[in-house]
Amino acid sequence: MSKMLLPSDVNAQDFDSIIVLTFGFPAVAVFYFLLIYSHCAFTMQYFGRTSDYSKLQIGLRFGICFALIYFIGMQEVMVEASPFKTWGIDFLIYQFVMGIGEALVAIIMCVVISSLTLKNSVHKKPWAIDANKVIAVLIIAAAYTIERVFVCWTGIISSDVKLFPVPCYLWTVIFGLALGCMYIILYPLFSKEKR
DSSP states (O other): OOGGGGTTTTGGGGOOHHHHHHHHHHHHHHHHHHHHHHHHHHHHHHHTTTSOOOHHHHHHHHHHHHHHHHHHHSSSSSSSSOOOOSHHHHHHHHHHHHHHHHHHHHHHHHHHHHHHHSSOOOOOOOOOOOOOHHHHHHHHHHHHHHHHHHHHHTTSSSOOTSSSSSHHHHHHHHHHHHHHHHHHHHHHHHTSOOO
16 A cells, blocks of 8 residues: 555566566566565464464564564665665655555554464563663674675675665664564564574
C-alpha cells in the first residue's frame, strides 16, 4: 500500500530483469511479497513455538526484527536503482516510504500470527538493557561495518560508496547497529537452548 504514495515518475523499465520480462511485473511483485512475508511467518512460528515468552512478546520481537531489516535495509544508498540522480532529501523520503510500508506490515503480521497460532505462556519477562547487551551490539556493528567496507571497496558487491561515501558509510554503521539490536531482541527467545 505504501508504494501507492511514491512519486509516479519512476521508470519501470529501469527495473526489468529477465524474470520481470518473462513473468511480468505484477506477478514478480506478488511473488516477492508472498516470499518475504511467508518467510517472516514461518520463521516466527517455527522458533516462537518453543519459547516461554508470551505470544505478544514473541510477535513483537520477531516483527520488530523483520521491520528493522526491511526499513533500514531499504535505506541503503543505491541511488542508481532509484528514480533519482543523486542522494538527497527526495531519495530519503522515497526510501522511507518504501521501507515503512514493509516494516509496518511485518510487525502487524507477526503480532497477529503469534496471537492466533502460538500457545500463551504464563511467564512475562521484561525487556531490559545492560552493559553486556550494549557491548554485544557494538561488537556486531563493528564486525558488520568492517566486513561491509571491505566488500564494497574490493567490488565484491555493488555499492555507491565511491559516489556517496558519507551516506554509504553512515548507512553501514546504522545497519550494523540494527543487526546488533536484533541479536539482543531475539536472544532471550533462544537463551534456554545450547549455545
